[in-house]
Amino acid sequence: MSGSALIVIDVQQSFLHRSYWDDTRLPPFRHALLALIAGARARGVPVLYVLHEDGDGPFAAASGHVQPMAWLPPAPDATFTKHVHNAFTDTGLQAWLAARGVDRLIISGIRTEQCCETTTRVGSDLGFTVDFVTEATLTFDMTHPHSGRVYSADDICQRTELVLAGRFAHIHTVASVLARLDADAANQAIL
Template identity: 45%
Template structure:
């Protein structure tokens, strides 16, 4: 086993936030499930990663019960489920040790959010010497507000602000930043060998 699929933060927490209605791909769990099926068929390791913010009272606080995988994502016995408290999947988990013990040299990255936890994990994995495949359409994100935008705005106000970075722009920026530097950027169909339809 030399490759591992990382399914990062595809968790119920995100669906509990008002911003979920602006998510770039509401079916990100379905795309992740396709990757999981493919990885299992190839004999690759599947690693599940959840994000937790204990004691915050937010949807990422495990006390509220939302720090769990979205429906349709079901780890099998022997598939590690890690909980992180940092943006990347390495710093606050035993992921690197786990991958080393299993002889993994390549990681495939999917999950939520594209430019945050997924991209940060991909960059760190590359710096640690892993070959990284980033499945851009098996990641999802939200529009990003301008740093000086007031807090607490509605989704409509966020979208109406011309300074807001659209989900399309976020995805494109991540692809440009990673490709050829930190990762090979692919689509689900390319990785799984599924026929591409027009």
């Protein structure tokens, strides 16, 4: 199925060296992402890794941390390096997708409300249909800089789903996006 591609955004060792890193939510995220990657590969869907590199500490190339987390499966179909919040700007991703007839993106990775959401919005604006798999994204609690209110990772994920759904993306679970891939394959077989 060449119409879809799984984009795994910023699941990299850099995050382990940030003060806000909290691995409380890591086990369910890892489980969901590994199931999504395995499901995509079993269905012939390309798996693409996107890494973030900038001059900021553990995200700097010289840090040695701009590499996939050790538990990610090796050998993605392609790896792209970004320097901004979305996976398209100056990475070659859009050309790679176009050359392979990909018109639908499955979004996963770290952080839900930053690079995953921004890539979703840009991808939608570029004409891609986007499936946002929230359970295969990870984020962290955040404190509002002015009010001091703490927003939990769950709050942030729900807000991201709210602003993306029906505008920029279809919100999915791992099971529902894999079922959608299967339905697409069955429909193509009929044609």
